[in-house]
Amino acid sequence: MQFLALGYGYTSQLLGKRLLAQGLEVSGTSRSEPIVPHDKPRENLLQFRGLSDRTNIQTPLKNATHILVSIPPSLKSLAALFEGGEFPYLKWLGILSSTGVYGDHQGAWVNETSHCTPTSESGILRLADEKKWLTLFKKQNLPVHIFRLSGIYGPGRNYFSALQNGTAQRIYKKGIVFSRIHVEDIVCALEASIQNPTPGEIYNLGDDLPASPWEVMDYAAQLLGITTPPLIAYEDAVMSPMLKSFYQDSKRISNQKIKDLLNFHLTFPTYREGLKNIFEIL
Known part of the structure; x- marks a missing residue:
């Protein structure tokens, strides 16, 4: 049993370490040489800079029983690595996509059959990428x-640090509501899928309580025992292009399909349980 993560990042590292503990051989790719030492037994970290650099991953690709693709799509999809190839041992191929493919639904609930009209460049690229992967499934x-992921949060990726150092912006835009998902729940969902493969399926991953970003920040400030920052109008906020893109769309992500098909249960059904858990281990 050999697991390969194309893009050994925040989510795939957590999954890789769990599978390593279960006895699988684990390999992951990085754009540069790893600089952080790993405990033994350790992952086999490979350098991979894109489609033009395939040398180090040809053998792991051919021998893998389970592959997770977590590298965001560019104009050249990683699906090209698999076109026309033979993968005799492959039992599961997971693609991390985004709920950004749905675009704006003005706060309505969406599921895997909802119309996709992405508004951001990344959402457009991800939807095109999904179609290429599904073509490989069919052909x-x-x-x-x-797996269409909602906003990911977890240890090291949450509001606490920004609130504590005074850099948090509590941005208000009328009608905005997001879904989010704790990284632990993503990994548990991926494990459930590995144990019960359903090739060709698309799954949403989000929690049970979509909420506005300022509501979530208010709760994080409450846990810290500090005053929440004042609201800033969206038009007046200074944001990176990526953060600004989150405020383009408003929708609630249904997670019912993965619960039904894989008998999946959230460890952190709302941001309250998730943030409280993170706070307790700070």
């Missing part, structure tokens, strides 16, 4: 599974 019978 080559590759065990493709697509």
Whole structure:
């Protein structure tokens, strides 16, 4: 049993370490040489800079039983690595996508059959990428599974640090509501899919309580015992292009399909349980 993560980042590292503990051989790719030492037994970290640099991953690709693709799509999809190839041992191929493919639904609930009209460049690229992977499922019978992730949070990726150092912006835009998902729940969902493969399926991953970003920040400030920052109008906020893109769309993500098909249960059903858990281990 060999697991390969194309893009060994925040989510795939957590999954890789769990699978390593279960006895799987784990490999992951990085754009540069790893600089942080790893405990033994350790992952096999490979350098991979894109489609033009395939040398180090040809053998791991051929020998892998489970592959997770977490590298965001560019104009050249990583699906090209698999076109026309033979992967005799492959049982599961997971693709991390984004709920950004749905675009703006003005706060309405969306599920995997909802119309996709992405408004951001990244959402457009991800939707095109999904179609390429599903084509490989149909033409080559590759065990493709697509996971549309809501906003990811977890240890090291949350509001606490920004609130404590005074850099948090509590941005208000009328009608905005987001779904989010704790990284632990993402990993548990991926494990559930690995244990019960359903090739060709698309799954949403989000919690049970979509909320506005200022509501979530208010709760984080409450846990810290500090005053929440004043609201800033969206038009007046200074934001990176990526953060600004989050405020383009408003929708609530339904997670019912993965609960029904994989008997999946959230460890952190709302941001309250998730943030409280993170706060307790700070």
